[in-house]
Each structure stands twice: as C-alpha cells, then as structure tokens.
Amino acid sequence: MIMDYDVIVIGAGLSGLIAAARASAGGRSVLVLARGQGVLALTTGCIDILGCLPGSEGRCLTDVAGGLQRLAAIDPDHPYAKIGLDLVQESIEFWQQVMPAVGYPYCGSGAVNYLLPTALGTVRPTALAPATMAGGDIRNEAGTLVVGWLNLLDWHPKLIADGINDLRNRRGLGGAWSSVMLDALPGAAPELTPVMMARFLENAQHLELLIAGLRKSLTPGTGRLGLPAVLGIDEGAALFRQVETRLGCPVFEIPAGQPTVTGLRLAQLLIKFLKQYGVGFRFNVSVLSAERRNGAWQVMLDLPGRAAVVTGGALVLATGGLIGRGLEADRTQIRECVAGLPVAGRDLPGQAREASGWGRDPFAMAGVVVDGRMRPVATDGDPEQYRRLFVAGSTLAGYDPAVGKDGLGVALATGYVAGNAAATEG
Amino acid sequence: MDLPIRSELDKCIKCGLCTASCPVASRTGGFAGPKHMGPEMTRFRLDDRLGLEAQIDYCCNCRTCEQACPSGVKISLLNACYRHDLHTRQGLKLRDGILGRPGMMARLGSLNAGATNYVLNNRLVRAALDRGLGIARERPLPAYSRENLKKWFQRRRQPDSSPNKVVYFPGCTAEYNLPEIGRSVVNILERCSYQVILPPPNCCGLPLAANGFLEDAARMAGQNLDNLLPFVRQGYPVIVSCPSCGLALKSEYEELHNLPQARSLAANVYDFSEWLLTLQQRGAPASGFRDLALRVAYHTPCHLKAQGIGQPSLEILKKIPSLQVIEVDEGCCGMSGSFGFKKEQYRLSLEIGARLFNRIREIAPDLVASDCSSCCMQISHATGIGAVHPAVLIDQAYGRVEEKK
Ligand SMILES: Cc1cc2nc3c(=O)[nH]c(=O)nc-3n(C[C@H](O)[C@H](O)[C@H](O)COP(=O)(O)OP(=O)(O)OC[C@H]3O[C@@H](n4cnc5c(N)ncnc54)[C@H](O)[C@@H]3O)c2cc1C
Ligand code: SF4
Ligand code: SF4
Secondary structure (H helix, E strand, O other), X not given: OOOOEEEEEEOOXXXXXXXXXXXXXXXXXXXXXXXXXXXXXXXXXXXXXXOOOOOOOXXXXXXXXXXXXXXXXXXXXXXXXXHOHHXXXXXXXHHHHHHHHHOOOEEOOOOEOEEEEOOOOOEEEEOEEEOOOHHHOOOOOOOEEEEEEOOEOOOOHHHHHHHXXXXXHHHOOOOOEEXXXXXXXXXXXXOXXXXXXXHHHOOHXXXXXXXXXXXXXXXXXXXXEEEEOOOXXXXXXXXXXXXXXXXXXXXEXXXXXXOXXXXXXXXXXXXXXXXXXXXXXXXXXXXXXXXXXXXXXXXXXXXXXXXXXXXXXXXXXXXXXXXXXXXXXXXXXXXXXXXXXXXXXXXXXXXXXXXXXXXXXXXXXXXXXXXXXXXXXXXXXXXXXXXXXXXXXXXXXXXXXXXXXXXXXXXXXXXXXXXXXXXXXX | OOHHHHHHXXXXXOOOHHHHHOHHHHHOOOXXXXXXXXXXXXXXXXXXXXXXXXXXXXXXXXXXXXXXXXXXXXXXXXXXXXXXXXXXXXXXXXXXXXXXXXXXXXXXXXXXXXXXXXXXXXXXXXXXXXXXXXXXXXXXXXXXXXXXXXHHHHHOOOOOOOOOEXXXXXXXXXXXXXXXXXXXXXXXXXXXXXXXXXXXXXXXXXXXXXXXXXXXXXXXXXXXXXHHHHHHHXXXXXXXXXXXXXXXXXXXXXXXXXXXXXXXXXXXXEEHHXXXXXXXHOOOOOOOOOOOOEEEEEEOOHXXXXXXXXXXXXXXXXXXXXXXXXXXOOOOOOOOOOHHHXXXXXXXXXHHOHHHHHHHHHHOOOEEEOOOHXXXXXXXXXXXXXXXXXXXXXXXXXXXXXXXX
C-alpha cells in the first residue's frame, strides 16, 4: 500500500503543531489538516504549564517543578501524570530549542512561574513567556510605566497600574507602577484594535513616530516600560528589539484584545517555520472520518467539490475539545468527531450537573482516555482498530485548563509525546 | 452616526443574555428581542451612513479568512451575495462589467491581436481608460495572443486516439492571453497517454461573480455545465489549469449559484497539478524529467489554497533535477483578478503584496512560478522578474522545446 505521508496530524492548534514538529524532526513526512486556526490566536501565547494545584483554592503556584511532582502524586489521571514528568521536561526543552529558530524566542526553564501582568491589572502565572513579555514580572522592583494611546481599544493603562500596585502592596514590594495616556497615534485610524495597531506599526515610519512619542514620556524614574502587545505580527520579536534598543530602556508587552497579537504571532510564525521545515499544511479542510484499513490510516476529507482520501502510516488526532470542535455535544452525548473514539464523560449532557473534584468543570474534564503514549484505551472491540493512532491536546480527558492553568502546557507535552510516538512506534 | 456608537455595536458579543432577560421577548415570539433589535438591527440600519456598504468592494475574494475561521463560515460567499445585492440596487459599473468578462473582451481583442495590444499600450488610451472607466493606467493590461489555444489545437497533427480521455477547461487566460500554458498542459496530458478534449472556449464566470454580476455568472456557469456534463457522464475527468476556474467549478457553481448537477461536475474537476501528481504517485508514464538548471521561487495562489489540495505543483517542481525551487510563503499577492486593475485599488493591491515582492527580490530567482496567471502578472509587474505557470516548466522538463511559429 502506498502511503501519502508517514504521519497525518489533524488539527493546527498548538498540540497539532508540536506533534507535527516532533514527527518531522524525527525524519517523517508530515501533513497537517485543519478546518481553521486553532484556539492559539486567542491565547496570550504564554505556555502555562501549571498555574494552580488541585485543591489549592486557586492559589497562584510559583514552584512549577515541585507542583508537577505533587500533581502526579494526587491526580494520576492528569495527562502529565500519564506521560511522566521526564517527558514533560523533554517537551519543554524541545520548545526552547525550536522557538529561537522560529524567530520568536521564549524565556523560562519551565521549573518556576513568571508572574506577569494582564490587561485587566491582575496577574497570570506562566512558565514559558515570549521574550517580549517576560520582562514584565510584577516582582521586579524597577519603576514601571504603563503606556496607552487614546485611539487604542481594550487598553486601560491606569486600570493595570492600579491593579498591579494593589497586588504589590499586599506582597510588600517596592517600586510603584504608574501610567500615562498618550494622544492618538498620528496617522492611525481613530479607533484601533491591538491587531490593527500591530499592522500599522509594521510600517517603519509609523514605528518611528511611536518611538518618538515613547521617548518623550520617559522620566528619570522609569526603570521599564509596559506596552500593549502591538509591536508587529509577522516580524516576531524584531520590532520589540528595535523599540527597546532605540529607547535604551527595558520594555515588555502585555497582551490585550481578541485575537491577541502575541497569540497570532506564535501561531503564524510556527506554521511558517514548519512549512519551511517541510511539513505540509492544508487549511479549510474538514476531516469527515478516519479509519484504519490495510495497515494504514485512511483520512476522509471534505474538499470543495468532493470528498477525498489521504493515507498515512500514523495518525495524530489534535482536533481540540468542545471549543476546537474535536468533541461535539448534543442533548444526550459528547462524541469524538473524527475517529469515533470512546469519550469519558460521554453521557454528561443528559445527566444532572455536578462539579468534578477540585472545582473543575465536568465538560472540560470529558474527553478521550489514553495511555502514557497517547494511545486511546479501547473500551470495546478490537484494539487493532486504534493502532498507530495518538491523541493530543484538549481532546484528552482529565484536565481543566481554566482551573489548572495548564492549557498550552498540556498541548505542548501531549503533542510532543504523540508526535514522537507517531514518528517512532511501529 | 459618530464613532462612539460604532464601538457600542462592537461591544456586543452576541451572547443573547439581554434577550433571555427581556420580559417581552420572553412572552412573545413576535418580538425578536434586544440582541436582534438593538445592536444587530442598528448595524443594518446605519451601515450605509457609516459608508460600510461600499466597502464590500474592498473584499478581494481571496478567501484567506475562510482558512482561518474555526467555524467553517463561508464568508466570501456571503460577501459575493452582498456585493451583488448592493450593486443591483445602486447600478452596476461599466468598468466592472468589462473586467468581469475577460472571455468576451478577449474574443474581441483577439480578432486583431497585434492592433489591440498596440492600442491598449498607448499612453493616451490608458489615460482615457483611467479617467473614463477607472482602470488604473499604471497597470499593464494582459496582451492577447495571435493564435488562441483552440486554433493551435485544431491546426496541429492530432495524436492517436486513446481510450483514456480527459477534458481540459483552459479558461480565458490559457485560451486567449497565454496559450503557451494551455499548450503545455495539453502536451503533458498527452505524454501521459491521455487524449485531450477541449470544450468550446468559455469563461468560468468567477470574475463576473466577483464583480457583483451574479445572474450573468450563473448563466455562464449553466453553459459550462451543459458543455462539460456530457463528458463527465462518460466518466472523463475535467482538468483546469487556473485556480480560480477550479474554485468556480468545484465550489461556486453549487454553493453560490445553486445549480442542479453542479455537484456531479465538481466531483470530477481536478487542478492540473493535482491530477498530474496523482498520476505520478501511481507511477504513471509521466516520469523521466530532464535537468532544468533554474532557480525558481514558487508562490501559492490563494484560490489554490482554498481548494484544500495542498501544493501539488510545488511537489512536482521539487522532483525536477537541477531545478532549485524555493517556496515564498508570504500570503496574498494583492492582485485578485480584476481587483488590482481598479484605479481606486491599484496602490492597495501592491501594498497587500509588498512582503511577497520583497521576499522574491531577496531570493532573486531566475523565474517565479505560480499557478495563477493573475498572481504572475502582479509579481512580474512589481518585481520585474518573469513569472510562469508551473505547467510551462514541467513541460520543459519533459524535454519539449516550444515550436517556432
Ligand atoms: C480564549 C482562550 C484563551 C486561552 N489562553 C491561554 C493562555 O494564555 N495560555 C495557555 O497556556 N492556555 C490558554 N488557553 C487554553 C489553551 O489555549 C488550550 O487548552 C489549547 O490551545 C488547546 O489546543 P489544542 O491544540 O488541543 O486545540 P485547538 O487549538 O482547539 O485546535 C484544534 C484544531 O483542530 C481543528 N479541527 C477540529 N476538528 C477538525 C476536523 N474535523 N477536521 C479538520 N480540522 C479539525 C481545528 O480547526 C483546529 O485547528 C486558552 C483557551 C481559550 C479558549
Ligand atoms: S479579502 Fe479575502 S480574507 Fe478579506 S474578506 Fe475578502 S475573501 Fe476574506
Ligand atoms: S472567523 Fe468565523 S466564527 Fe470567527 S467571527 Fe469570523 S466568521 Fe465568525
């Protein structure tokens, strides 16, 4: 049987992209199929590995390495526990190798969390932060100035400075945050979303105007500048570098708005990098079904005009959860849409609603149950039917990213393991 | 309406909580409720005062948004219907009618190709077209060929009849402007032991639809269905070499025009490279490329991406020995068929493609390859580097030397 690709990945969210990167690094030919972009462009692009331990009443975790040990001990169904912490660590190292080549470097070892400011003046614990954001840790005692422009929507510098000062006072930290609202950016539309502003600043002359305006607002007490994440999309971290060098003052970005500039940057640059690496991509393609036949995965595509089949030796299912539409719920059942895999929590929609343990949402916890190599655990029928099928990301059961603050971390780790298994396991 | 109200509308995230709490809507289905009547209807009522309606002409129909949308919304189809609706209300533009009918213009232009090309390149004529019609004077117009594809096809010695037959739908460009594309496609298909059938020359109708002339486009589509379906019923596949023709035949005839039987045509339409790659993967006679010592930059047209078939021509070009092919992955070129011809959109069209052109200049290839001749036109215009359809290169790699006329 001639196989079109060694590995087919369904889904272009972070878990699918990482699976593709790993399988491709393992020397396999890889095709990614996706209906549309994943959730990635809606996120901050920060890789939250673990922000909150089960049962800790929402307390912000800083010691990620210790937290992971504890999590593995008390919650054996969590994807991290299944994979094993060594592989979680390996996936982080893989990330830190890949991202500089992508042109969008990240900071962090994964062992501890940064505490980064949000656009709402609250704090986000995250383990791996884009280099453009990592300088914003609220524990840093430098005098911080948050800047805004009158024509930028969804951005309120005073709200941020007040909120962070509040948090810092409670922690007894020095070095206050202040804010300044600058006049509308000249030449730009009277109302700009962060994405529009980022596009506007990709023009060199516009960036000059921005730098000139910022320079005027610097005072001797300004130890660092907090900007909305608007410093370009296609250029990765390049405009950020330019602004920082030209001002001679440390700068950091705070993501704002939807979609988020930092999320868009990550999604677009990663996809572009993987293409250059030889990974094939087809967007605007819905996968109707996938079936193992004659020793290969036959993936049925809904193309304009007709259905078509592509075949692959191994299949990575990274179609997302109820949001990415890898799982779909009706009045009575949740089902996995592509391969019809068994779903833990299948009958939830028809049942009385009860919170899962540790305040987690039962619908977020629902999904496909896998073993430590991301292979679906067959509850019925022939185990052969799932041979060389690996599942990654929020299609999986056993975690709730809203509570654990571990969304992209699980996508990274499980995508890595699934891609590795797809590239190597016979 | 001033701007604060517009941002008022943007604040609505369509959650429906207002309607759920509305006492009137809770008791009668005769009131659509606050979400519909407030922010949504306000948008409808005030849109033209914001000047938003006319902005629909800025949608260049590239379909990039559909590739991003997580929900599979057919945004560009909605936009096509909207454009049609607006233009029928406000009166269709003569200029857009001309740009929407490349086939008809070509039939006229080809009557005396030399004279037409001469006249269309005249500066005074271009100034008049610019002022009178709104066709940007800076934009080079496509030249018409002295011998169209059909004439060439009938003139040359017919190859032996083969039991394997394919229908080739060349569209307007490969028929009238750049018949070398069509000749290459025919040669390659014949080399793969197919007998090629050419249906009567006709436009696919996409340019009409993209300019708001939906009824005319549907009529064109109907003619093509009449021309092509008899072959499809005999089991012959239909090959297209233009990605926009491909998209029209594969999706617009059904989704936009709702034509019966469009689906049976669509299921049998293949992009030229999609078809050739499948043949090569099945180990068809189409192997044996010669060296082609060239450095080529490849650009994927938006309408090829929209077909979800990957990058078959890139894969084929990569197999040609000595051919160094570099993919330029910088998105839309900005031309979008007739979009880049329009006076008010000419500059914008070049700005959209600026990153692409810069990257191509950096690569400094001998040639650019792209399946869409509208992309080729734009890239050559902006960079001064020649751009060709991949079929022309593949044909050369198969060892054919273009005959002298
Ligand atoms: C608004 C929001 C903000 C968040 N912010 C953060 C954050 O800042 N940091 C963090 O760590 N986590 C964050 N999370 C959580 C995290 O984003 C998700 O857990 C993670 O992105 C899931 O990735 P995924 O690859 O599993 O799925 P998705 O990103 O949902 O990707 C699914 C992919 O599969 C495709 N697909 C689905 N079905 C089919 C089909 N039948 N055929 C073809 N393709 C198909 C989709 O088109 C898509 O490409 C956030 C989540 C949300 C919703
Ligand atoms: S120009 Fe292209 S991406 Fe923009 S709305 Fe039109 S089809 Fe969509
Ligand atoms: S991307 Fe799709 S779902 Fe999102 S706003 Fe556009 S049409 Fe709606």
